[in-house]
Amino acid sequence: MMAASRIGGSYEYDNIANCLPPGMPAMMGMAYGMEVMQDEQKITFFSEHQDALRRVYLDGRQPSQRVLNDPTYAGYSTGHWEGDTLVVDTVALTTKSFIDGSSPHSDKMTVHERIRIVEPGVLENRITVNDAEALTEPWQTVRRYRKAAPPNDELREFACAEGLREELR
Numbered sequence: 001m002m003a004a005s006r007i008g009g010s011y012e013y014d015n016i017a018n019c020l021p022p023g024m025p026a027m028m029g030m031a032y033g034m035e036v037m038q039d040e041q042k043i044t045f046f047s048e049h050q051d052a053l054r055r056v057y058l059d060g061r062q063p064s065q066r067v068l069n070d071p072t073y074a075g076y077s078t079g080h081w082e083g084d085t086l087v088v089d090t091v092a093l094t095t096k097s098f099i100d101g102s103s104p105h106s107d108k109m110t111v112h113e114r115i116r117i118v119e120p121g122v123l124e125n126r127i128t129v130n131d132a133e134a135l136t137e138p139w140q141t142v143r144r145y146r147k148a149a150p151p152n153d154e155l156r157e158f159a160c161a162e163g164l165r166e167e168l169r
Contacts, residue, residue: 019160021073023097025111025127029143033155048155056088068092088113099129106133121147
């Protein structure tokens with residue numbers, strides 16, 4: 001049985017409705033909590049949605065051929081600092097995800113981000129998606145994240161409703 005349609009598309013193609021990760025860059029715009037942790041080698045984004053995580057490596061490493069041949073929803077992210085701005089490039093993204101929740105992309109898609117604090121407690125993320133096979137021009141968006149205060153600063157366990165995901169294969 002096929003799921004009911006929704007505005008902007010069909011649940012058949014909606015990763016969230018089918019208990020799948022949203023993928024990049026959609027995962028950076030979810031309406032769920034996110035926790036950011038940094039050490040010298042990486043920054044890790046923990047999302048409340050599906051308990052997902054994303055690592056941005058800051059130590060100069062590059063994706064191996066094995067990584068490039070095994071794309072994932074979060075992809076492989078490397079970054080560096082330009083002053084107070086974190087510059088991140090993400091590659092190796094699965095084509096099972098969508099650019100903005102509904103727009104498909106090719107295996108050549110890359111995501112470029114510029115993340116910085118724009119005012120106390122507010123991060124701004126300028127996202128640019130490049131994919132010459134799927135887009136006629138780069139897709140851009142700006143996301144802002146506000147720091148949560150107690151008691152709303154704790155991530156909660158996410159569980160996709162049992163039986164919600166339809167087997168679409």
